[in-house]
Amino acid sequence: MSLETTESTASARPAGLSRLGQILLPALYQHRLMATSQLHRLFTPHARRPVYLRQKLQELRVGGLVDATARRTARRGNPELLWYLTARGADAVAYDPTLPRRGYRISPQAAGSQLQEHTLTVVDTGVAFVDWARRLGDECSPLDWEPEVAHRIRDGESRGGTEAFMIADAVLRYTHTAADGRRRMLSFFIEVDRATMQTTRLAAKLAAYARYQHYVPAGGSRSRSSTREAWRDHYPAFPRLLIVLTGPSDRVLANRVQDLRALAAADPRVSQLAVGVTTLRLLQDKGPLAPIATRLSGDATPTDVFLNPSGGPCA
Secondary structure: OOHOOOOOOOOOOOOOHHHHHHHHHHHHHHHHEEEHHHHHHHHHOOOOOOOHHHHHHHHHHHOOOEEEEEOOOOOOOOOOEEEEEHHHHHHOOOOOOOOOOOOOOOOHHOOOOHHHHHHHHHHHHHHHHHHHHHHHHOEEOOOOOEEEEEEEEOOOOEOOOOOOEEEEEEEEEEEEEEOOOOOEEEEEEEEEEOOOOOOHHHHHHHHHHHHHHHOOOOOOOHHHHHHHHHHHHOOOOOOOOEEEEEEHHHHHHHHHHHHHHHHHOOHHHHHHHOOEEEEHHHHHHHHHOOOOEEEEEEEEEEOOOOOOOOOOOOO
């Protein structure tokens, strides 16, 4: 979704702003922290340089709606700016009924913390889907993924070391249009792994997804609703899980895939999940329809991220 195609997105935004400014605010509200380069790719992709984008961001900054911090991993001399909403900016768009309410608002301290890279990698994953949707004639907009989505996986509060919620790094929606015109709407749980945690911890997150797939909230009576899985209230079908690896060398990431497959094979609950694992570089370079993913269970033949063999068309 570029600036030229976002007229409807700009409705119900704060008055007195440029159209681009009205589009940037909800994106920053939903995604919390975004680099200038990411915003450029999403909203002004046809411009060679983000001159106009930087001008509008600065106008929002002067108006007290956004602020920026330097990227911690940037080279000295010319650090990339990372943008986020101020409290005033968040209040200006929080009323919009088209946006999911965000209970968590990023602070200047959090924006400058070591959490930067994880947040930006989630955004990079969403940007890759948007980029390829444009090329392929599919649909995935800058607001079609939502970060840090909590899902209850047990009744009551957390106790005994068992968490009450499974928190997905993001939930992403993508609509694929096949060559014959058939359309398929898909949802993904996105887990970003920068190889900063032990593989066993990531496997524990997979087990939480498996619990969510079968979690039925406790009911007061034996009604039909008491046997209905909780996810059915949010998704038309249980989302695929896509693990996106980035960080170390390709060899290290390939070993990580094999370790995850071994751990998944040892847990019958996880083996029932539709899980694919790929790298951010493959997703960016080859796109979601290419054979870039490896299933965590069963056949290890490369597939597209929809988990169709050999990168074939969606069923």
